[in-house]
Amino acid sequence: MTKKERFKKIFPILKDKFGNPKAALEFETPYQLMVAVILSAQCTDARVNIVTKELFKVVKYPKDIREMDLETLEKYIKSTGFYRNKAKNIKLNAEMMLEKYDDKIPKELEKLVELPGVGRKTANVVLGELWNIREGIVVDTHVKRLSNRIGFVKSENPEIIEKELMKFVPKKDWFVYSHYMILHGRDKCIARSPKCNICEIRDYCKYNLDNLKK
DNA sequence: CTCCCGATAT
């Protein structure tokens, strides 16, 4: 089976399982979503939501971050890990927002990634979530792991993985596909101990098929 | 490539 054929088998199964997924991150304003995604680096979104529940009571726009001192911000977000980097980036990010965009988040990927703390992954999530804009495929740790296990790619480089996936994943599915990878990654294709024996897509997964031979 | 870094599951 070609990659495209396998994708056509896998995608409907995941679609049937997860439907039309909403982001697990909680937010009210677009700016809050960007902050939440920055916080979600190497951290579960459940943890991010615990932190933002308090933080977003006082932070809704970039000006709210400007008014908050660094130490206070660090205290709010500490439990998400990397808190000093994240706090510093969020402060710098707010300053650039106020200087260039006020509180209107730019809708171009090239401009978004210039904001401190925002990389390609974060930018794609923000654009997709807020305005359904798909400039690429979100490649996070889950997409990376599942793509390699299924046998779609053989690479640890997010940009190479993204290009490879874009060859056979239809553009209209780019955004939901990464959502499905993330959800399925948390549910069955867990990093440490994948539950291949109860996995819905095991018949199309290289990792499972290879293990059966042993 | 390394560093950042707390919380959680195993």
Added chain:
DNA sequence: ATATCAGGAG
């Protein structure tokens, strides 16, 4: 004890 969690900057 240790790997892992919706990564980004230098």
